[in-house]
Amino acid sequence: MAVTLRQIGPCFAAEVEGLDLTRPLSHEAVAAVHAGMDRYAVLVFHDQKLDDEQQLAFTRSLGDIEHAIGTSLRAPDEYRLPTTFADVSNLDKHNQVFAREDRRRLFGIGNRLWHSDSSFKPVPAKYSLLHARSIPSRGGNTEFADMRAAYDALDEETKAAVEGLICEHSQIFSRQQLGFTDFTDEERERFRPVRQCLVRTHPVTGRKSLYLSSHAGGIVGWPVPEARAFLRDLVEHATQREFVYKHQWRVGDLVMWDNRQTMHRARPFPAHEPRDMRRTTLAGDGPTAAQVAA
Numbered sequence: 454m455a456v457t458l459r460q461i462g463p464c465f466a467a468e469v470e471g472l473d474l475t476r477p478l479s480h481e482a483v484a485a486v487h488a489g490m491d492r493y494a495v496l497v498f499h500d501q502k503l504d505d506e507q508q509l510a511f512t513r514s515l516g517d518i519e520h521a522i523g524t525s526l527r528a529p530d531e532y533r534l535p536t537t538f539a540d541v542s543n544l545d546k547h548n549q550v551f552a553r554e555d556r557r558r559l560f561g562i563g564n565r566l567w568h569s570d571s572s573f574k575p576v577p578a579k580y581s582l583l584h585a586r587s588i589p590s591r592g593g594n595t596e597f598a599d600m601r602a603a604y605d606a607l608d609e610e611t612k613a614a615v616e617g618l619i620c621e622h623s624q625i626f627s628r629q630q631l632g633f634t635d636f637t638d639e640e641r642e643r644f645r646p647v648r649q650c651l652v653r654t655h656p657v658t659g660r661k662s663l664y665l666s667s668h669a670g671g672i673v674g675w676p677v678p679e680a681r682a683f684l685r686d687l688v689e690h691a692t693q694r695e696f697v698y699k700h701q702w703r704v705g706d707l708v709m710w711d712n713r714q715t716m717h718r719a720r721p722f723p724a725h726e727p728r729d730m731r732r733t734t735l736a737g738d739g740p741t742a743a744q745v746a747a
């Protein structure tokens with residue numbers, strides 16, 4: 454069966470038909486997926502009944518996996534999933550829903566802010582692949598924003614202003630926006646800021662995009678309030694309705710997005726209902742900016 458892509462919503466998202474992700478992909482199919490990602494940046498695969506091994510195998514067929522180690526407030530002995538997965542569920546290792554006040558849950562609420570996955574790592578993520586195993590009765594959509602279209606729509610003065618700027622990203626900055634500040638000294642050290650370019654150029658298409666994220670809390674060489682106001686204006690611009698695709702989940706959906714070209718955010722859902730979403734992540738090619746020596 455031929456692989457077909459059908460555009461949905463705005464021009465940067467497409468549904469993929471003709472692929473069974475439980476089975477190994479041909480070279481042609483892998484090439485078609487990459488080409489689809491280069492063109493659209495968000496791909497939706499419906500009705501994929503994947504287990505963990507099948508999700509890992511599909512992810513590995515596209516590139517190197519980024520491990521999720523020390524990126525949340527779960528202690529190593531509290532992991533529900535192996536580190537080949539980012540556990541973006543609201544479940545503890547016994548598959549029980551976190552209590553409303555649990556700080557691991559409150560930290561996870563940071564995913565409701567617009568962000569790009571792992572922008573707080575020196576080598577940020579390339580693709581994220583999120584598979585819906587169980588979903589809440591309502592809410593819990595994921596929204597995506599096209600950072601290429603957002604860049605293209607900037608006026609010339611702003612394009613000149615953002616060129617060459619370097620931002621500082623940390624999960625401490627994103628949680629600060631929500632009033633979550635009770636980090637331990639160990640967590641502050643683990644979440645120390647990294648540097649990222651504000652404008653990225655896609656290695657295949659050559660298109661420029663804004664590399665924004667709620668984790669960005671400063672611009673190198675700028676006073677903090679001025680930097681945060683500037684970044685806030687850019688996020689507001691980049692997440693206007695015409696740049697956004699809203700994905701309403703069905704069990705079995707796998708949605709893959711390019712973190713270099715998009716931002717996303719989760720939407721709220723009833724706190725007592727399980728939402729088991731499992732994310733595998735493809736590692737980026739390298740840092741976007743030189744880091745400060747530790």
Ligand SMILES: [Fe+2]
Nearest residue numbers: 564568569570
């Ligand atoms: Fe995310």
